[in-house]
Amino acid sequence: MSSSLTEEQKRRIEENRQKALARRAERLAAQRGGQVGITGPQVIEQNPGNRGNLKQENNHVRFISQHRQNPNSPEHGQQALINLGTFQQPKCYPAFKNPTEPSYPRLIGNGHPDGTKNLQSQNKSSIKYVPPPSSATLGDSEMLINTNRPMEREGGGGGMQKLTSCAGAGSTFEAASCKKANSVAQGKCVKYGEDRFQVEIGYNAELIAIFKKIPSKSYDPAMKKWNFSLEDYSSLNSNFVGKCVLISRLRFEVDIGYSAEVIGVFKRMDSRNYDMNTRKWNFLLEDYPKLMEVLQSLVSVEVEPLPEAVIKTFAAQIQRSASETEIPDADLSVVDSEIVTSLMPFQREGVNFAISRNGRLLLADDMGLGKTLQAICIAAYYRKEWPLLVVTPSSVRFTWAEAFHRWLPSLSPGSTNVIVTGKDSLTASLVNIVSFDLLSKMDKQLKSTFQVVIIDESHFLKNIKTARCRAAMPLLKAARRVILLSGTPAMSRPAELYTQIMAVQPAFFPQFHSFGLRYCDAKKMPWGWDYSGSSNLTELKILLKESIMIRRLKSDVLSQLPAKQRKMVVVAPEGISAKTKAVLADEAKKMTKGYDSKQQEREALLLFYNRTAEAKIHSVVEYILELLERGNDKFLVFAHHKIMLDAIVAELEKKHVEYIRIDGSTPSAERQSLCQKFQFSEKQVVAVLSLTAANMGLTLSAADLVVFAELFWNPGVLIQAEDRAHRIGQTSSVNVHYLVAKGTADDYLWPMIQEKIEVLGEAGLSETNFSKTAESTNYCPKPDPKQKTIYDLFQRTFSESRDDTDEALLLEAADACCEFDSGSALQDTGETCSVSPPRKRRIEEFFKK
Numbered sequence: 021m022s023s024s025l026t027e028e029q030k031r032r033i034e035e036n037r038q039k040a041l042a043r044r045a046e047r048l049a050a051q052r053g054g055q056v057g058i059t060g061p062q063v064i065e066q067n068p069g070n071r072g073n074l075k076q077e078n079n080h081v082r083f084i085s086q087h088r089q090n091p092n093s094p095e096h097g098q099q100a101l102i103n104l105g106t107f108q109q110p111k112c113y114p115a116f117k118n119p120t121e122p123s124y125p126r127l128i129g130n131g132h133p134d135g136t137k138n139l140q141s142q143n144k145s146s147i148k149y150v151p152p153p154s155s156a157t158l159g160d161s162e163m164l165i166n167t168n169r170p171m172e173r174e175g176g177g178g179g180m181q182k183l184t185s186c187a188g189a190g191s192t193f194e195a196a197s198c199k200k201a202n203s204v205a206q207g208k209c210v211k212y213g214e215d216r217f218q219v220e221i222g223y224n225a226e227l228i229a230i231f232k233k234i235p236s237k238s239y240d241p242a243m244k245k246w247n248f249s250l251e252d253y254s255s256l257n258s259n260f261v262g263k264c265v266l267i268s269r270l271r272f273e274v275d276i277g278y279s280a281e282v283i284g285v286f287k288r289m290d291s292r293n294y295d296m297n298t299r300k301w302n303f304l305l306e307d308y309p310k311l312m313e314v315l316q317s318l319v320s321v322e323v324e325p326l327p328e329a330v331i332k333t334f335a336a337q338i339q340r341s342a343s344e345t346e347i348p349d350a351d352l353s354v355v356d357s358e359i360v361t362s363l364m365p366f367q368r369e370g371v372n373f374a375i376s377r378n379g380r381l382l383l384a385d386d387m388g389l390g391k392t393l394q395a396i397c398i399a400a401y402y403r404k405e406w407p408l409l410v411v412t413p414s415s416v417r418f419t420w421a422e423a424f425h426r427w428l429p430s431l432s433p434g435s436t437n438v439i440v441t442g443k444d445s446l447t448a449s450l451v452n453i454v455s456f457d458l459l460s461k462m463d464k465q466l467k468s469t470f471q472v473v474i475i476d477e478s479h480f481l482k483n484i485k486t487a488r489c490r491a492a493m494p495l496l497k498a499a500r501r502v503i504l505l506s507g508t509p510a511m512s513r514p515a516e517l518y519t520q521i522m523a524v525q526p527a528f529f530p531q532f533h534s535f536g537l538r539y540c541d542a543k544k545m546p547w548g549w550d551y552s553g554s555s556n557l558t559e560l561k562i563l564l565k566e567s568i569m570i571r572r573l574k575s576d577v578l579s580q581l582p583a584k585q586r587k588m589v590v591v592a593p594e595g596i597s598a599k600t601k602a603v604l605a606d607e608a609k610k611m612t613k614g615y616d617s618k619q620q621e622r623e624a625l626l627l628f629y630n631r632t633a634e635a636k637i638h639s640v641v642e643y644i645l646e647l648l649e650r651g652n653d654k655f656l657v658f659a660h661h662k663i664m665l666d667a668i669v670a671e672l673e674k675k676h677v678e679y680i681r682i683d684g685s686t687p688s689a690e691r692q693s694l695c696q697k698f699q700f701s702e703k704q705v706v707a708v709l710s711l712t713a714a715n716m717g718l719t720l721s722a723a724d725l726v727v728f729a730e731l732f733w734n735p736g737v738l739i740q741a742e743d744r745a746h747r748i749g750q751t752s753s754v755n756v757h758y759l760v761a762k763g764t765a766d767d768y769l770w771p772m773i774q775e776k777i778e779v780l781g782e783a784g785l786s787e788t789n790f791s792k793t794a795e796s797t798n799y800c801p802k803p804d805p806k807q808k809t810i811y812d813l814f815q816r817t818f819s820e821s822r823d824d825t826d827e828a829l830l831l832e833a834a835d836a837c838c839e840f841d842s843g844s845a846l847q848d849t850g851e852t853c854s855v856s857p858p859r860k861r862r863i864e865e866f867f868k869k
């Protein structure tokens with residue numbers, strides 16, 4: 021993409037800038053002749069060379085340095101006008117690592133702080149330099165202050181003050197108020213420590229109010245003086261400042277205080293529009309070069325231009341060549357038809373978007389909208405460039421492998437490589453799947469390059485300091501296609517987006533600091549920079565949507581979604597210890613030998629089921645923690661065994677996550693209030709529920725995610741449990757995650773459940789069936805012939821009529837000392853809670869369409 025300004029425009033802007041500098045130098049030379057101790061605005065009017073329109077400016081602070089002998093020196097005649105109503109942060113600093121380093125030229129407004137390094141590649145016409153002060157520049161300066169805010173200006177009565185230097189070695193100031201013309205204070209700026217300056221002046225409430233707004237302010241109680249970083253000295257030496265901000269795909273606004281001169285310029289623009297609400301002027305992007313050219317020729321005005329990333333992204337609009345072109349339909353003939361024909365229309369649009377962006381994107385669809393499927397389809401489009409690397413949270417590594425085989429039947433069985441230890445090869449297969457944590461332990465192998473990389477839950481990379489981020493970033497830098505997936509790319513602040521943007525478009529914001537200044541409301545604090553805020557979010561959102569991000573909310577595509585989206589999650593088997601695996605294998609072996617009585621059979625099955633719960637605890641807890649880390653607000657977790665329910669609750673308590681628990685021991689009277697708490701709490705709440713004691717009669721529609729920590733042999737119980745969220749009051753499609761562990765009773769329960777649900781589906785008794793919406797086809801397709809006995813045993817035992825069997829089993833379980841949550845298996849409290857309050861979302865507005 022090319023820059024928006026032509027060479028000719030750049031040349032003219034530079035020419036104007038030079039002329040302006042020369043004019044400024046002349047004026048300052050004239051001022052040096054004797055303008056000292058001037059008080060009040062009228063005096064300034066006598067000196068039109070200083071500012072032609074001081075009346076418009078009298079809500080500003082001005083510093084004027086007069087000590088420079090060489091008028092052509094860029095340091096000569098530094099002036100600052102700072103609108104106190106919208107105090108400007110220092111614009112940009114030389115280097116992110118050491119923003120206080122004074123020896124670089126300081127650059128206003130182009131968003132790239134690292135001085136000369138980036139200048140070649142930048143649009144020079146949009147840059148203004150303000151040289152930093154040195155301790156030497158502190159000698160003589162003049163400060164003109166009006167503490168009025170812009171809105172108070174009309175009413176008159178401004179508190180104009182002036183601190184004027186005496187030429188010479190010392191720097192002396194006078195401060196006077198035009199309200200009280202006879203109240204004149206004298207002061208001076210002196211060097212303070214290595215990189216600070218101190219203002220020595222008598223007490224003046226208005227001045228102090230101004231000082232307090234300066235980010236680097238510090239009060240020295242011993243000296244009873246205020247001091248500031250040299251950076252802020254420079255920042256005060258800026259002109260009448262404003263900034264350009266993108267407000268739509270086609271328009272930008274100029275955010276600047278009132279100036280007749282500027283408004284005169286605005287009025288000459290054909291596309292001008294004044295927004296009565298924001299009281300700001302906005303223009304078509306095609307007017308941007310012209311407007312900037314004129315504004316930058318005004319001596320008194322410094323306007324922060326649009327960031328380079330915006331200029332590049334919207335180059336077509338700026339150059340008037342934009343047309344509303346639809347993203348073309350990609351030719352997916354190289355991709356397995358299985359997946360292509362399954363794509364829902366919005367998913368197809370996602371794939372088209374990705375391919376139009378050359379396979380580099382942030383797919384930020386809401387949870388459950390099929391990001392996995394879209395990512396596999398996008399990656400498959402670039403199959404010639406494989407081997408492929410998928411980096412994912414550890415709990416879903418195996419689910420990814422299943423999904424590849426399900427959606428790309430052309431993949432041979434051995435072509436997925438799930439990495440389970442740091443010693444495994446990262447490049448063993450065509451599709452390599454690794455967890456974030458393992459990736460960071462594979463230092464030696466990180467030199468391998470992948471042309472195509474998928475990062476699932478890419479917000480895991482939000483912190484550049486983490487080992488996972490440091491390990492992943494070089495891989496992403498080297499890759500040609502980078503597919504980031506996250507339903508919650510940033511959970512609380514725009515700073516979290518930076519690494520993800522860098523991963524997809526490294527050229528957008530090479531320095532975090534420039535991103536921080538523009539979008540994180542960066543503030544200099546005594547301890548360093550604070551980037552936890554947010555600013556210009558509308559622009560960031562428009563920029564990302566135009567360039568790299570596609571995001572659909574469930575509500576946008578609800579008509580295309582089934583009421584329930586079921587998903588099987590294969591939880592990591594190494595969560596199960598070797599000892600537990602051996603016990604499970606032993607139980608299974610015993611079962612294949614057969615039993616003398618039905619009673620013994622059932623006991624054995626229940627024991628197997630119980631051991632399965634024990635074995636899954638670690639993986640289930642890990643999965644729930646990952647859901648919490650992803651920022652899922654509210655969800656339901658169903659489990660059957662008390663040990664599982666206890667373990668989940670213990671972890672939630674440890675993490676200080678609010679939860680409700682309803683199990684067999686929860687009195688009926690309490691259930692209503694627990695439901696209410698879940699439905700109406702604004703906080704993140706997890707409902708931990710017993711499969712048999714809380715699967716009916718409760719309304720928990722504030723959640724649209726249901727997680728099954730354990731399976732149950734009766735699909736009717738599961739469907740009823742799902743319906744705690746999927747019921748009246750639910751406005752979304754409900755996601756259902758079944759956590760399934762290989763080598764456990766799940767191997768037998770899962771195919772059985774699917775079979776039964778399919779039957780229910782065919783009979784119209786279940787809205788969706790598993791085989792169409794869950795990654796099921798490749799999971800334990802048919803039990804091992806040797807173990808078919810166990811499957812049959814499960815079938816036989818649990819296919820009996822539900823009421824009798826459940827009761828009998830629960831009793832038997834008690835006999836067998838298994839800790840089922842059996843308290844009130846079939847209680848129906850009939851409680852309902854009304855529609856939930858709007859669910860809290862982090863930086864919600866930003867990510868809404």
Ligand SMILES: Nc1ncnc2c1ncn2[C@@H]1O[C@H](COP(=O)(O)OP(=O)(O)OP(=O)(O)O)[C@@H](O)[C@H]1O
Nearest residue numbers: 362363364387388389390391392393586587793794
């Ligand atoms: N077009 C489709 N046809 C059939 N099933 C689909 C389709 N799209 C998604 N699904 C199924 O919906 C479920 C949710 O999809 P997926 O896991 O890809 O969503 P996601 O956006 O990645 O969710 P999360 O944010 O939870 O990771 C899966 O079981 C998936 O197979």
